[in-house]
Amino acid sequence: ETTGTMLVGSSIEAVASAVSRYPVASLGLNCATGPTEMTEHVRYLSKHWDRHLSVIPNAGLPVMVEGRAAFPLRPASFAEALSGFVEQFGINIVGGCCGTTPAHIEALASTLTDRTRRPREVTPLRASCTSLYGPVEYRQDTSFLIVGERLNASGSKKFRDLLEVEDWDGIVALAKGQLRDGSHVLDLNVDYAGRDNARDMAEIIRRIVRQVDAPLMLDSTQPSTIEIGLRHAPGICIINSANFEDGEEKFDHLCAMAKRFGAGLVIGSIDEDVEAAMARTAARKHEIASRAFERATNVHGLAPSDLFFDPLVLPVSTGLESDRRSAFETIEGVRRIAASFPDCQTTVGLSNVSFGLKPAARVVLNSVFLHELLEAGLTGAIVHASKILPRNRIEDEHWKAALDLIHDRRDASRGGTGLPEGVEDPDFDPLQAFIDLFKDVTSASTSTDQAEDLTLEDRLRRHIIDGEKEHLVDTLDLALEKYDALAIINDHLLDGMKVVGNLFGSGQMQLPFVLQSAEVMKQAVSHLEPHLERAEGTSKGSIVLATVKGDVHDIGKNLVDIILSNNGYTVHNIGIKQPLPNILEKWQETNATAIGLSGLLVKSVNVMEENLKAMREQGLTVPVILGGAALTRHYAESHLRSLYDGECFYGKDAFDGLRLMDH
Numbered sequence: 001e002t003t004g005t006m007l008v009g010s011s012i013e014a015v016a017s018a019v020s021r022y023p024v025a026s027l028g029l030n031c032a033t034g035p036t037e038m039t040e041h042v043r044y045l046s047k048h049w050d051r052h053l054s055v056i057p058n059a060g061l062p063v064m065v066e067g068r069a070a071f072p073l074r075p076a077s078f079a080e081a082l083s084g085f086v087e088q089f090g091i092n093i094v095g096g097c098c099g100t101t102p103a104h105i106e107a108l109a110s111t112l113t114d115r116t117r118r119p120r121e122v123t124p125l126r127a128s129c130t131s132l133y134g135p136v137e138y139r140q141d142t143s144f145l146i147v148g149e150r151l152n153a154s155g156s157k158k159f160r161d162l163l164e165v166e167d168w169d170g171i172v173a174l175a176k177g178q179l180r181d182g183s184h185v186l187d188l189n190v191d192y193a194g195r196d197n198a199r200d201m202a203e204i205i206r207r208i209v210r211q212v213d214a215p216l217m218l219d220s221t222q223p224s225t226i227e228i229g230l231r232h233a234p235g236i237c238i239i240n241s242a243n244f245e246d247g248e249e250k251f252d253h254l255c256a257m258a259k260r261f262g263a264g265l266v267i268g269s270i271d272e273d274v275e276a277a278m279a280r281t282a283a284r285k286h287e288i289a290s291r292a293f294e295r296a297t298n299v300h301g302l303a304p305s306d307l308f309f310d311p312l313v314l315p316v317s318t319g320l321e322s323d324r325r326s327a328f329e330t331i332e333g334v335r336r337i338a339a340s341f342p343d344c345q346t347t348v349g350l351s352n353v354s355f356g357l358k359p360a361a362r363v364v365l366n367s368v369f370l371h372e373l374l375e376a377g378l379t380g381a382i383v384h385a386s387k388i389l390p391r392n393r394i395e396d397e398h399w400k401a402a403l404d405l406i407h408d409r410r411d412a413s414r415g416g417t418g419l420p421e422g423v424e425d426p427d428f429d430p431l432q433a434f435i436d437l438f439k440d441v442t443s444a445s446t447s448t449d450q451a452e453d454l455t456l457e458d459r460l461r462r463h464i465i466d467g468e469k470e471h472l473v474d475t476l477d478l479a480l481e482k483y484d485a486l487a488i489i490n491d492h493l494l495d496g497m498k499v500v501g502n503l504f505g506s507g508q509m510q511l512p513f514v515l516q517s518a519e520v521m522k523q524a525v526s527h528l529e530p531h532l533e534r535a536e537g538t539s540k541g542s543i544v545l546a547t548v549k550g551d552v553h554d555i556g557k558n559l560v561d562i563i564l565s566n567n568g569y570t571v572h573n574i575g576i577k578q579p580l581p582n583i584l585e586k587w588q589e590t591n592a593t594a595i596g597l598s599g600l601l602v603k604s605v606n607v608m609e610e611n612l613k614a615m616r617e618q619g620l621t622v623p624v625i626l627g628g629a630a631l632t633r634h635y636a637e638s639h640l641r642s643l644y645d646g647e648c649f650y651g652k653d654a655f656d657g658l659r660l661m662d663h
Helices: 012-019 035-048 075-089 102-112 157-164 168-180 197-211 223-232 248-261 282-299 326-340 350-354 359-376 396-406 430-437 456-466 472-480 485-505 511-531 555-565 580-590 602-617 633-638 654-662
Strands: 026-030 052-056 063-065 068-070 128-130 135-137 145-152 185-189 216-219 238-242 264-268 307-310 380-383 541-547 569-573 594-598 624-627 648-650
Touching (some): 012 026, 012 035, 012 135, 026 035, 035 075, 035 602, 052 075, 075 102, 145 168, 157 168, 168 185, 168 197, 185 197, 185 238, 197 223, 223 248, 248 264, 264 282, 282 326, 326 350, 326 359, 350 359, 350 380, 359 380, 359 396, 456 472, 456 485, 456 511, 472 485, 472 511, 485 511, 485 555, 511 555, 541 555, 541 580, 555 569, 555 594, 555 624, 555 654, 569 580, 580 602, 594 602, 602 624, 624 654
Parallel strands (some): 026 052, 145 185, 145 380, 216 238, 238 264, 264 307, 541 569, 541 594, 624 648
Antiparallel strands (some): 063 068
């Protein structure tokens, strides 16, 4: 459609990712628009689809002529446009849909006789699951794959209560809440005794898929329930899970189901061994993963990238000797599996590690355990995203105590891995020490400095760094008694965002927490907006700002907007996921001085590259400023600049953007 998606809202990326799982000979675009409106989508498929491509457009967009719809593209223009697709994008099949006539097809056939189809260099699609609307890559550039755990009848009382009364709207709201908390995928488990699980699965999926833009992980002990989910869910799901507990028959059944529906497959570290069915050691976890890999890939033809190995998390909180090393062994299991099967994914059900502990202790233990797993190579986890804390919000004493428990730092003579540094008591018990530490702690969100002990300036920064909205307005109003609004933003709030950026870059803060900080920054600026003194007089210039297609992150872009807007520039901020035609349309409409392209993801750099090439092909020379977490000055200035005939700059941050605009 002219909206850039299919009629129901599916993006071209979602379609290509979903259809790629099946033995489809050709994929293409037809009807709805003319060739011009298809260009960016054809460009994408040309780069990422490894089979035949077809393009069968209308003869332009219809216009009303004397009360009737008419298609304006004449045969010669139509033929030239499609021949250009063949030459530029290597299209295999071309034709015409609405508004085309035998004359259009004759002109097309004639024009193609002296044209050469360009061979395509295809960059394979990255392994993904998809919702109805868009794909989610299994390997996240800036985070791990966050699978929301709250739609689970076995583990969430809130979900179970909603399910009992069939509050479908409440369940959808719960799903949306997990998305706001940062989840990429939603785990859905309706296994509940006494209910029709298959019916529940269908009822929930029918509602969620239309209202929530997130792929689903279908979680059940019953293959029939999973299959119902796969039949009702559009896009690509993940099956949770297969194992060898009942031998190979059930494992094979779920592998065949994954192959049939193009789904990802979680494989648990369990086999037929009656004495040690659930693997407890890293060696056993790796052994079962190796067996599963061979059978899933060689017997069933599943792609390695669609396999999610779950080395299983057991509680370290029971005090049983058999559980003491369970977290440590899971970390080592992840490390071995990731090294042996680098194309496969790894995932865990995180919160089981802290089962039975106080809530504050659970949050800390889960957060530290996740950090250790990610260091070992974990690519995804089933978590309650809002119950995870970044490193900077956990006290050093709590962090160390959690590490001692996770790594079983008891005396070696008692079966541990060795006492912590500075501890000499051979009877030291890291579990008891951890429990004692949280005896009187009610909140896990602990900064070493309490707010009342901080200066006003530090409190401003702390609101941003901690993503803390509570008392934000009070702090800002107090600051306005001492500073003007722009100074608060430039000198203190942006200082906090710089710290957030450094923590993110060093791996000490995950993306959901960065987004929380950005939301607080947004609220702070909104509160300060009426107090900002805009530069008087004529605008110094204007810029179109956009986050590039496929990227939903706009933290840096919005900071640039704030700084430029308050320093005399007119900013046309058109938002996230913007394809090049939208950006250029706004630029032409406003006659802006420059265009600013932003993106946080690695793939966004590739989109910027494609945009610059397309702009050069169109003969454009408007100055372009590029920025974003995945972009480096060296790459921007040594490579991207060479792709464009106009001026092309790298903007490190918002103040760099101001300097460049002044230049």
